[in-house]
Amino acid sequence: MKAATAHAPATPKKKSVLAALEIDTRLLGMIGAFVVLCLAFNFFTDGRFLTPRNIFNLTIQTVSVAIMATGMVFIIVTRHIDLSVGSLLATCSAVMAMAQTAILPDLLGVGLDSPVVAALAIVVGLVCGTAIGAFQGWLVGYLVIPAFIVTLGGLLVWRNVAWYLTSGQTIGPLNETYLLFGGINGTLGETLSWAFALVATVAALWALVASRRNKVAHEMPVKPMWAESAIGVLIAVAIFGFVALLVAYEIPSGRLERIFEARGEVLPEGYSAGYGIPFSVLALIVLAVVLTTVARKTRFGRYVFATGGNPDAAELSGINTRMLTVKVFALMGFLCALSAVVASARLTNHTNDIGTLDELRVIAAAVIGGTALSGGVGTIYGAILGALIMQSLQSGMAMVGVDAPFQNIVVGMVLVVAVLVDILYRKRTGGKA
């Protein structure tokens, strides 16, 4: 959003470069903090932190929390909270694990590794997560029980429903196709990754042009052409740079040999291949784009933010805020289930403690990402960046060799300091604290 220049005089002041680019300065600050963090870890690990291998691992470790954090943005923006996400993830994971190992193969009379089983299990999991989320939303919206209480109850209930469903056992190995969503077991490969980069860049540039054209058509002020081009170039560099990193992480030769063997071929001499974009990361990227569009361009998103800004005004404007609450919690439930697919596939089985303490990581990611607990403010990309920062902190400290208790102490302090910085920033820029 543009900085509000009070009563702009007829001759506008010369704008700074940043103002002309209209980039969110808060986002810049976060990216800056992230870069400093990475460089520091890289220095203390003698260059092991910023290797393609570690960056690849960081991205796939971030996905599960990041997916839920995008939903938590909607929840917190409407002035609610969801403490049950980690437990809900466990229940969805348990349901999907039982479905694909114990129920569906018998029911359909197909093998454990049939792709149909994976697809059906995921659908069952998503429906289950959405339904549970909607139910909690109904308790909050229609029965007016505070979200804190409903989801605190949910934290206990769903954690133990998961336990009951699996009798506390680890369920695995999971379906082969299902495991593709775990990260390293399912990637796009080099060619498709580059193709994705190209398509994504073209789409982003097209969106820029379309937005500018629409503004010009309504005779509204637009950014100078150089600023628009600079943003276009930045986007292209960011997308290709990210894909280049993921492609640079090469599949170990032993594994390549096995892949070729499975196809009945022999690994050619000197052949190498990069992993490229993992399916889970691809899912997160698509989700981020879709949810950002939902937040900014749909009525649902607009109402979420309006309700967070002033619930009475939203209600008086004819918005059905109760139904909105149900929808927001249903979305959160859906995302918990999606996250459960990624989390359990990454572990290659369902464990009884899956998702434990995730609610705290998810809320922390959203809050570090600039979502205000007072409601009405938050971005999807901020939450994802927040999740990435949390994960980098955690694995960076592990790589440096910080003792486990100190790791958690640091993460806790970073959360508090991040919110303090955020409050100070908002005060200075005159926004809502």
Place this chain on the structure above:
Amino acid sequence: MSTDRGTDRGQDRGAPLVELRDISIAFGGVQAVDHVTVDLYPGEVVGLLGHNGAGKSTLIKCLSGAYRMDSGEIRINGNKVEINNPRDARRHNIETIYQTLALADNLDASANLFLGREITNALGMIDEAQMEAETRRIMGRLNPNFRKFSAPVSALSGGQRQSVAIARAVYFNAKILIMDEPTAALGPQETQMVAELIDELKRQGLGIFLIDHDIHQVKQLCDRAAVMKNGQLVGIVKVDEVSEDDLLGMIIAGKRPEHLAA
């Protein structure tokens, strides 16, 4: 909907635009509104007067859909209607401008103006450029000095915020306007602006309920005044036939002025 009644003034002819008949509503043991009947004609401003807690805001919230009345009926253009929520009220072209300025502070002017009725394109996406262009057009008419189109409304002054709220009602062709102390947060110049706006809306044939504490203002802006005390209607008078002291007497003592007492 009935045909436009043009510039008909007063209650002398035509059917009333709104009739609130025998409205009652209680909260717990408190009878907030006690069998009150008020009507409103096109092109007329009816002031609702009374102390804090007299029930005037509560009465009007039954019309705007914020509260559900316990008993009584609402007629619009002579037809009985059910108003259970603000959406119902909007369907009957009833728009409310609240004392507390019902705007979402974190959104900009055009988002607030179109809140609940966004312009969408063929894909169902909000067309922000179109909305902002419409906002610029209507604000250019109502408040030409308004510039802060992309700032959240929390950055606006009281008068600017009020003009956004009024623009919202005007843009959506309100037939019945409810104003709850529309000038309470405004300076003298902005108050004058709102007064001119009310005159303009009257000329266009809208009916306006104006809730206010300020007797002087009610005398200036309104055609009739309905005075309430302790949830009951003291009386409805034409403001030209009473003095400010008469109105004050009605508010404080709950007595109709003697020269009007039948």
